[in-house]
Amino acid sequence: MNVTDLLNSVPTGLWQGGRSVPSESGRTFDVVNPATGEVLASVANATPADARAALDMAATVADDWAATPARTRAEILRAAFEAVTARADDFALLMTLEMGKVLPESRGEVTYGAEFLRWFSEEAVRIGGRTATAPAGTGEIAVVKEPVGPCLAITPWNFPLAMGTRKIGPALAAGCTMIVKPAEDTPLTMLLLAQVFAEVGLPPGVLSVLPTLDAPTVVGELMADERLRKVSFTGSTGVGKILLAQAANNVLRTSMELGGSAPFVVFDDADLDKAVDGAMLAKMRNGGEACTAANRILVQNGIREAFTARLTERVASMRVGPGWEETSSIGPIINAKQRGSIAALVDEAVAAGATVRTGGKQVDGAGFFFEPTVLDGIPDDARIRRDEIFGPVAAIVGFDTEEEGVAMANDTEYGLAAYFFTENVGRAQRVARKLQAGMVGVNRGVISDPAAPFGGIKQSGLGSEGGSEGIQEYLNTKYIALPAL
Numbered sequence: 001m002n003v004t005d006l007l008n009s010v011p012t013g014l015w016q017g018g019r020s021v022p023s024e025s026g027r028t029f030d031v032v033n034p035a036t037g038e039v040l041a042s043v044a045n046a047t048p049a050d051a052r053a054a055l056d057m058a059a060t061v062a063d064d065w066a067a068t069p070a071r072t073r074a075e076i077l078r079a080a081f082e083a084v085t086a087r088a089d090d091f092a093l094l095m096t097l098e099m100g101k102v103l104p105e106s107r108g109e110v111t112y113g114a115e116f117l118r119w120f121s122e123e124a125v126r127i128g129g130r131t132a133t134a135p136a137g138t139g140e141i142a143v144v145k146e147p148v149g150p151c152l153a154i155t156p157w158n159f160p161l162a163m164g165t166r167k168i169g170p171a172l173a174a175g176c177t178m179i180v181k182p183a184e185d186t187p188l189t190m191l192l193l194a195q196v197f198a199e200v201g202l203p204p205g206v207l208s209v210l211p212t213l214d215a216p217t218v219v220g221e222l223m224a225d226e227r228l229r230k231v232s233f234t235g236s237t238g239v240g241k242i243l244l245a246q247a248a249n250n251v252l253r254t255s256m257e258l259g260g261s262a263p264f265v266v267f268d269d270a271d272l273d274k275a276v277d278g279a280m281l282a283k284m285r286n287g288g289e290a291c292t293a294a295n296r297i298l299v300q301n302g303i304r305e306a307f308t309a310r311l312t313e314r315v316a317s318m319r320v321g322p323g324w325e326e327t328s329s330i331g332p333i334i335n336a337k338q339r340g341s342i343a344a345l346v347d348e349a350v351a352a353g354a355t356v357r358t359g360g361k362q363v364d365g366a367g368f369f370f371e372p373t374v375l376d377g378i379p380d381d382a383r384i385r386r387d388e389i390f391g392p393v394a395a396i397v398g399f400d401t402e403e404e405g406v407a408m409a410n411d412t413e414y415g416l417a418a419y420f421f422t423e424n425v426g427r428a429q430r431v432a433r434k435l436q437a438g439m440v441g442v443n444r445g446v447i448s449d450p451a452a453p454f455g456g457i458k459q460s461g462l463g464s465e466g467g468s469e470g471i472q473e474y475l476n477t478k479y480i481a482l483p484a485l
């Protein structure tokens with residue numbers, strides 16, 4: 001499909017009751033292509049009244065959806081997997097247009113994102129329970145699982161499809177209804193996904209999508225309504241804390257996938273080729289705009305210059321450009337504000353004494369491009385060693401001993417992902433256990449997998465998405481006490 005036909009095929013209203021409708025206010029907002037600054041589409045701008053209407057529907061159909069046989073729910077998810085896969089080119093181009101990532105990465109996200117639908121279609125029919133006889137012989141214990149009820153998903157702009165399917169898949173599999181508030185920069189992918197769900201037979205009202213420029217008010221309206229039973233959020237730790245405080249009022253179930261500052265540790269016994277390949281993935285995947293991105297590259301001093309030189313060569317060879325051009329290996333940053341915050345981190349580090357090995361600047365002209373960058377010799381107190389960069393900037397710091405490397409890796413309030421490279425099995429086992437992170441990659445630069453539990457510890461969040469753990473986030477445990485046999 002060409003760009004015009006594709007954009008014309010995407011619904012631009014709110015998704016409510018199984019169809020695309022305008023906001024009750026009649027207001028819309030523009031979605032911008034970050035590679036050109038041009039408007040791609042105008043979408044409906046949801047209000048608190050729209051949010052109430054979506055929750056009315058989610059609550060009205062909740063019991064029917066929960067009572068729908070698991071096999072039927074599984075088949076709808078499986079059909080959605082097939083339909084998204086059949087339209088992989090459309091989803092990929094749409095993500096490249098609204099988010100900026102290069103087409104091969106968008107295609108990778110379609111595979112990754114669709115897989116959550118297939119994975120949870122398989123989990124839907126395996127929601128178990130258990131029975132036991134009370135040890136004192138006083139009765140029988142039956143443990144059953146029940147859907148938590150209407151859920152709210154708040155999804156980020158960096159993975160417009162996969163961060164949605166990672167929440168929608170388990171919610172629908174468990175028998176929950178769901179309202180999605182997509183990121184304001186990237187609502188189109190989610191609206192197309194909702195249309196696909198309707199085409200494969202998802203009953204109206206089970207899934208709603210509310211794009212909005214007024215997230216605090218719209219989300220606040222939903223969070224204050226006691227019919228909402230769960231919120232699942234992927235985004236910054238700051239916003240996560242606000243949501244957790246709001247969730248306390250109605251004692252909501254919460255899943256929080258929050259900020260990260262992943263350490264990427266290279267020991268002197270690492271295979272340097274593997275470590276450089278791993279760093280390119282862990283740092284430059286998705287243009288560095290990933291919560292799992294290597295934020296602090298910690299390299300043992302004996303190999304630091306060799307590693308830095310090779311990484312610099314690879315980063316310097318990256319071609320910046322629009323994601324749809326075959327020659328581009330890295331696209332634009334999502335918007336001007338985000339690009340400005342990356343530039344500020346780099347400028348401050350350089351002013352404090354860091355060395356720019358390559359890159360380091362915004363690219364002049366249309367769009368929000370930033371040069372892929374390697375910084376070395378970063379002083380201890382530079383903000384870039386603490387804050388999440390969320391861009392294509394590799395910040396390298398040296399260390400001397402294993403203990404020092406691990407201590408530096410753990411010296412953060414975050415605990416999402418961590419990576420390390422070593423060829424020593426004993427060190428691999430030791431360090432994997434010592435790193436304070438919900439996910440650890442050993443000699444690997446990408447850890448994301450729909451079949452694995454994704455989640456952080458410390459201020460990186462609560463709960464797991466994906467794996468057999470993911471569906472449990474959408475299920476309550478009920479104990480039924482039965483008389484003794």
Ligand SMILES: O=CCCC(=O)O
Nearest residue numbers: 158289290291292448
């Ligand atoms: O940015 C957060 C998600 C990254 C991933 O799922 O690999």
